[in-house]
Amino acid sequence: MDRPHWAPESIDVERPSVARMYDYYLGGSHNFAADRAAAQAMITAVPDAPLMAQANRAFMRRVVQFLVESGIRQFLDIGSGIPTVGNVHEIAQRLAPESKVAYVDVDPVAVAHSREILAGNDRTTILQEDLRNPERILHDPQVRKLLDFDQPVAVLIVAVLHFVPDSDDPAGILAELRAALAPGSHLVLSQASDDGRSDEERREADQIYRRTDNPLNIRSRAALTSFFDGFDLLPPGVVWVPQWRPESPEAAEDAERAVFMGGVGRLGG
Structure with missing residues (x-):
């Protein structure tokens, strides 16, 4: 197949990417035939897959608005994915133009496209790195130049933790990030939950992502x-993402269909 200009030579376009599958669920165009085939297989197994991605994205937008309204002006978005409408910097800077956003993703397509989107915006940066290397993220010169860790920072890890196995010690990764944050900082998490899903759906989803x-x-x-x-969990706690401060009661109906659960914590002190 012809390789589009935004696809780095280093990537295998025949192997599905979770970032590009997610882009497909959201209606994006930065994906390949292998990504679309895997995503369609997922939709066949779990018809709510596009709704899951959209509900999670809506959760992220509501959270960013809440954080800006709470006075947060610095964001570290780890596992930011391929940019689509309603990115963190678009929401935050529309509400508070001085907001700064450091994006981090391991996927080369996500990083390459982010660089195009962010060109000329000196209150943003993009770093290619893995969540499982928190020390590299925290000490990266780009990140350190943009964000002041002596002031509150919101760390967003949205729809990422389900790709981090227990053997990689996700709790330890989060503890290392927490140790670098000032009081008043926030942690935003969401990940897929199998609560209420059938055994068949779990097996098929697992096979597709393998x-x-x-x-x-x-x-x-x-x-x-x-x-x-180590964080104070803010109301309403960890819930299905449509239930996290919904814009209307109707928006939280059938919330378990979203599959993703999420929450926001605040660092006291």
Whole structure:
């Protein structure tokens, strides 16, 4: 196939990417035939897959608006994905133009496209790095130049933790990030939960994502809640993402169909 200009030579366009599958669920165009085939297989197995991605994205937008209204002006978005409408910097800078956003993603397409989108915006940066290397993220010169960790920072890890197995110690990763944050900082998490899903759906989703570099690691509400250790969990706690401060009661109906659970914690002190 012809390689589009935005696709780095280093990537294997025949192997599905979770970032590009997510882009497809959201109606984006930065994906390949292999990504679309895997995403369609996921939709066949779990018809709510596009709704899941859209609900999670809407959760992220509501959270960013809440954080800006709470006085946060610095954001570290780890696992930011391929940019689509309603990115963190668009929401934050529309409400507070002085807001600064450091994006981090391991996917080369996500990083390359982000650089195009962010060109000329000196209050943003993009770093290619893995969540599992928190020390590299925290000490990266680009990140340090943009963000002042002596002031509150909101760390967003949205729809990413289910790609981090327990063997990689996600709790330890989050503890390392927490240790670098000033009081008043926030942690935003969401991840897929298998609460209420059938055994068949879980098996099929697991098999599909094993074709990518990032197999699924589905967790319960209790497991996700434990990741907020050291933070004060803000109301309404860890809930299905449509239930997190919905714009209307109707928006939270059938919330479990979203599959993603999420929450926001604040660092006291």
